[in-house]
Amino acid sequence: MQADWEFEIGPGAPLMDGAWPGLVDLRRKPGRIREIEESARLPALAPALLQLNSSSSPVWTSKCDLFTPESLDPDELDAPPTQVACALACYIDLLPCHTADWTTPAQLETFCRRICGLLSNLPVPCCRADLVVRRVLLAPDRESLGITAYLSACGAGQDLAAAALSAAVSALADSLCAIPAQEKTT
Numbered sequence: 001m002q003a004d005w006e007f008e009i010g011p012g013a014p015l016m017d018g019a020w021p022g023l024v025d026l027r028r029k030p031g032r033i034r035e036i037e038e039s040a041r042l043p044a045l046a047p048a049l050l051q052l053n054s055s056s057s058p059v060w061t062s063k064c065d066l067f068t069p070e071s072l073d074p075d076e077l078d079a080p081p082t083q084v085a086c087a088l089a090c091y092i093d094l095l096p097c098h099t100a101d102w103t104t105p106a107q108l109e110t111f112c113r114r115i116c117g118l119l120s121n122l123p124v125p126c127c128r129a130d131l132v133v134r135r136v137l138l139a140p141d142r143e144s145l146g147i148t149a150y151l152s153a154c155g156a157g158q159d160l161a162a163a164a165l166s167a168a169v170s171a172l173a174d175s176l177c178a179i180p181a182q183e184k185t186t
Contacts, residue, residue: 001171002078002128003119005112007105009135009145016093016136016146018062026053027060038066038090044166045090048173052094057177058101059094062136062146066090069152079126079154086161089152090169094176095136095144102145108133112147118175126160127153127168 008014024032030050033039039046045064053060069089074081096102102111112131119129129151136146149172153164 001119001122001124001168002076003116003131004128005109005116005131005133007108007133009105009133014134016062016095016134016148018093018095018136018138018144018146020063023062026050036064038064041066042088042090042162042166042169044169048169049092051173051177052092054177057173058097058179059147059176060097061092062095063093064090072152072154074154077126077128077152077154083126083156083160084154085156086158087152087154088158088161088165089150090165091151092149092169092172093136094147094149095138096146099138099144105133105145108145108147114179115172115175118178119171122171122175124164124167124171126155126164127151129168129172 024035026033026049033046033050049061067089069087072087074084102108129149132148134146134148136144138144151168153161153168155161155164
């Protein structure tokens with residue numbers, strides 16, 4: 001799996017909203033997963049979101065979406081030419097369970113490098129992950145930092161693109177939850 005990360009925290013950069021009105025808090029009420037429309041469209045998203053919001057996860061999710069990317073680069077997806085007919089992508093907004101964990105760009109850089117290292121070592125073809133560090137609004141007067149994880153995949157048909165994206169979503173959740181506790185905040 002291809003994986004990379006970047007910062008988008010400067011003036012004018014998109015701001016994540018960790019307290020938006022449509023927030024479904026899967027940490028407190030995992031049974032509300034049925035309310036996440038995207039998990040009906042990509043069934044692998046439901047267990048991944050539940051895992052990312054579990055007590056063993058260093059993060060919680062505030063928002064996700066499923067979409068068809070406007071374009072894709074087969075080289076960036078490690079995909080043979082026969083597997084680029086269809087594409088599917090999603091994003092998942094990730095916030096730290098402990099707000100002190102991600103207060104500095106250096107903390108996020110270390111975290112993103114660790115996750116990208118784990119993902120890059122996985123044999124998950126035809127997909128990639130891009131972790132984008134962003135400012136996040138947690139309350140009207142409280143900002144912090146978060147990560148938007150963009151996952152994209154391709155395949156010879158829509159079902160193969162969905163299968164590749166499902167593998168990428170699962171790999172992201174597994175990688176995040178596999179980090180030993182002492183490494184989650186450093």
